[in-house]
Amino acid sequence: MPLLTLRESQIMKIHYLTGIGALFFVAIHILFRLIMPFGQSLEYENVVANYNNVYYVILLELMLIFISIHGFNGLRVILLELKQTPWWESIITILVLAAMIGVIAYGTRTIIIGSGL
């Protein structure tokens, strides 16, 4: 698995970059929300309308990926520090990766279906 052969410093570079990236996208995401009054922004029609905007969809997808990578790597770090048996370490690496892919896939499904409506 490629993640296993990455040096820890490379993983942390990714962690920081995805953190900064997430910051960037979340900022835009929130700006989008703030254009409209809070109550309205989350109405179904508005949301669906947003999903038809290609740029917004790309933004959402990237945000999804970045935050997932950042967040699940963070979780991996915490779990690694908890217990140090080879078994535990490989299990959590696999589980965290799987969960990450799962969340990304699930979110992507929403985005695809949402934008395809």
Added chain:
Amino acid sequence: MDLKSGDNDNSEINPSGKVRIDDGREGLKGWLNPTRYGWERVSYWLQRLTGVGLLIYFIGHVYETSSLVNGIDAWNSMLELTQTTGGHIFLMLVIGASTFHTVNGIRLIFTESGIGLGKPGRPDYPYDATSLNYKQKSGIWVAIILAIIAMLYGGMVMFGDAS
């Protein structure tokens, strides 16, 4: 605490050391000891806590938005969950957490790249660690203060909206 012989090397030898000793590691309690060692320790602890909190929220959020595909009713029923007082408080926490985590995260990205810590030099008694300098401490305070402001602002918007 068992050491494999490879770890032990020759640093210290206790060939007949068949003594029972206690592991002594503090375990999770060691993490949850945020106040005794100064602000940096508080920051460490909050960054962790907010990180995990945000991750949980994020997963929930991805799940929440997925109701989009099931049509307007499903979406609205999801949305209602957040329109309660409890939901508002939860969202306030998320806002606070993300503000703190972001601001402090940016600070950490700098410090963990060795920026803003000062230079090593001959320490003079009484020793004050240069890395625990004012800049760093203010960074933490700023993150906490901003988080509180963001929470209050978010609360005002949400509760103001609901009434």
Added chain:
Amino acid sequence: MTETLSYDIIIVGSGLAGLRAAITAASKYKMLKIAVLSKVQVMRSHSVSAEGGTAAVLYDNEGDNIESHIYDTIKGSDFLADQDVAERLVNWIPREIIQLDRWGMPWSRRENGRIDQRKFGGYSFPRATYAQDKVGFYEMQTLYDTCLKFDNISFFNEWFCTSILHDGNDFQGFTCIEMKSGNFVKVIAPAGIICTGGAGRIYSFSTYAYSSTPDGLDMAYRAGMALKDMEFVQFHPTGILPSGILITEGARGEGGYLINSEGERFMKNYAREKLELAPRDVVSRSMITEIQAGRGFKHITGVDCLKLDLTHLGEERIKEKLAGIREIGIKFSGIDVINEPIEVRPVCHYMMGGIHSNLDGATEFNGLWVAGEASCNSTHGANRLGANSTSECLVWGAITGDLAANYAVKKKNVSKHIDEMQFLREEKRIYDGIFRGSGDVNPYEIRKTLTDTMDEKAYVYRNESDLIDGLKKIRSLKLLSWKHIDDQAKEYNTNFINVMEIDSMLRVAEVVLLGAINRRESRGAHSRIDYPNRDDNNFLKHTLAYYNSGDKEPRMEWHPVIFTRYAPVERKY
């Protein structure tokens, strides 16, 4: 229960001398297995406390020379040094300084990148090589870190050696207690080096670490080796009150003054030329004379003292070069030396005596060497110059390490037969005699009385009646029933170790006092009010003390001094 561990070389003591020896031996022959045993963990040895410097000739081009260092050492020793040994020290030590630099020692530097040196007492040139004021500490760190490079060095941390195994001629090994488990183990090897350091804890007011007790010396003494020149105990002029922690001579080397209660730099009355930088015996005597003449201060604890004034050196200089003593002053005496003179008093600091050895550090047993402060190869004679001791540790560490390695390689495949009886005898001595002993006197009271007696009766100035009183006192202590251990647990039993240390302190203190009684003259650090002059006709010779079993009085002998260059002259500074 008896376990046997077999190595090629055993080094007892992980101070400067021990670590230096280990590195030489380990790098010379990779196939030798070297054990470094110590009753403390590696970086906890007393050597980490050494502060001021290591003497070496580095700047021939600026007027320093080997000859002058040799002469200063011999003159400092009040001509009791073996001159060939002093020559060896001085010729060798520059190499050690460079070697330490290669290994990463943070020597203080000059602007041009060369190693800096400072003034020290008794030298005619500034030749104390220094690294701030933590020289011993940095040297230890450098050596320890370098040791980690060698996989054939094994550290036995917190192993307490109790005796030497031998067959009367050849060294065979040591018996030890592994403190963590409390097991009694023998460690055998064809070659051994004793580097157990000084024994200054036989005094109460002492700069030494608590671990500097004479058990290493006692071990050799009981095995039949001689203790040489034990009456020469150095009192360092500047120990702070109340703890006795040292203010390095470097403080005076950097320009500090000693002042009396009249605000006078009194050293001008005693050593016209060198003033505060006269050798330590001279300065300490002058201080006591001042105090006795009523020109001392009273410390808050009620003890007489004088003051060391550094205030004129300026903040920057002190912070840069004397950071450690500033810290010590603030922490342990409540005085910031930048602003205020600090109270000091002569304090037990070094033992010139030790296990009798020759130019090569060899002892009376084949295969056994001794290096560092535990040895007395007579480099320092009757008085050591400051900064010459770490030099000695490094030089003889290297020499004995080398010789032991050669010897061990030759003997590697010779089968060894060890007489089990010796081991059993030792086991009986310490377990039946001490561990399971009984008594009603608190051994720690004995220690307190012993060290206070030494402080009182064998301090800077001595006289016959005091010394005899002291000896009587110590012999009476021996007779009390104090040999018992309250703590009967096996694991990490410091009570047991303490009592064994006290046992050795009593024996060695007796030797110190006897030597002092026998030497009816004043020479170097040994200064008798009743015999105020040096007596070269009768006493230009070393004292040897041999153990007599059954705790009878030691057998005292004399041993000639070796002269190669300089005839004794009057010593003036």
Added chain:
Amino acid sequence: MSEETSRIKLRVFRTNYNKSDSPYFDEFDVSVKRWTTVLDALLDAKCYSDSSLGIRYSCRMASCGSCGMKINGKPRLACYTKISELNDQTIVCEPLPNFPRIRDLVTDFTQFFAHHKKIEPYIQNKDVSTEVTEKDELTEYKQTPEEVDNYLQFSYCIKCGLCYSACPTVATDSKFPGPQALSQAYRYLADNRDDGGSTRFKIIDERHGIWRCHFAGSCSNVCPKGVDPALGIQLLKGHLMGVSKHDKKVASMRTKDE
């Protein structure tokens, strides 16, 4: 003139796991003066109240690193902590957290030393032989006082283990080298006589290596010697991140007639 004495309570953690599993606290009444340190008080209790008290100590001047323990909730050196500065009538002494406990206040340093050894803490230099031989010119490296100051601070470390016991990562991660070892890696990186930087980077840049430090700063907070391990560690990370430049010039040797 005489000194004021007062009495305080000393609560000491006691245990011997070979005898019983449950630790307990012993209380001693000791009289203290202005200069009495916690070590003095403990030794007083050991000598005159309960000689079975297990404690490790040697230099009593904060240079050997033996006497680290948790005093009133924080890791400190017993010989370096005056009772008067604690401002408390009860002094609680416990063994250092995060170290295996042998007995009473004595902890096991085996793993701590092993971590230190693992980062190869010695000068490595391809160009200059580290061993001086008979034929050697006997010249030193040229290193200016400023260059010494780059690493000197990290050489102050007395290996007392206080930082190790304060670090939250160490509390759970047994493979994490800990602040002491990592700051020594920086010490050698900053020393311009050494060019073993890349070897050491490889050693510390692994799963349980330097990145498990999250700048909790507790190490620097408790270090009695001003080493500031947190600083060294973050600077090392800067190098691994590629933010700080590897522009160290390895020192040259002085020539014989310089």
